[in-house]
Amino acid sequence: MNGNGISLTEAEWQVMEQLWRLEAATGREVTERMEQEIGWSRSTTLTMLRRLEAKGAVTSDSADGVKRFSPALRREDAALRETEDLLSRVYHGSVSLLVSSLTKKQTLSRAEIEGLYAILKEAEVTEDG
Numbered sequence: 001m002n003g004n005g006i007s008l009t010e011a012e013w014q015v016m017e018q019l020w021r022l023e024a025a026t027g028r029e030v031t032e033r034m035e036q037e038i039g040w041s042r043s044t045t046l047t048m049l050r051r052l053e054a055k056g057a058v059t060s061d062s063a064d065g066v067k068r069f070s071p072a073l074r075r076e077d078a079a080l081r082e083t084e085d086l087l088s089r090v091y092h093g094s095v096s097l098l099v100s101s102l103t104k105k106q107t108l109s110r111a112e113i114e115g116l117y118a119i120l121k122e123a124e125v126t127e128d129g
Contacts, residue, residue: 006057006073007081014038015048016057016071016078024070 034040052058057073
């Protein structure tokens with residue numbers, strides 16, 4: 001699944017992060033992790049898992065009466081969706097405005113700057129054909 005139509009809330013991201021780390025987990029395993037890490041109750045976590053399943057971000061299967069949840073959405077696809085949404089909503093589609101905004105508030109390391117140059121050079125080659 002490419003996840004183009006799936007948008008995640010902040011709370012859903014937290015549950016998905018667990019599933020991406022674990023690859024597959026029972027409701028109990030996710031519940032325990034969410035309780036330990038952010039203090040969520042069992043019912044909150046299970047509600048989020050059901051919501052994610054209804055959205056198509058998570059699949060489940062049952063074996064021996066135990067339900068296991070797996071991500072149906074790759075983290076990379078979810079991140080791309082969020083990035084595209086941010087770019088469109090906040091920066092009106094302008095990548096340069098986004099990068100300018102980020103670099104004004106945060107000092108970039110030499111490696112990050114070189115990485116950005118490499119990305120731009122690759123984009124230039126791709127555009128030139």
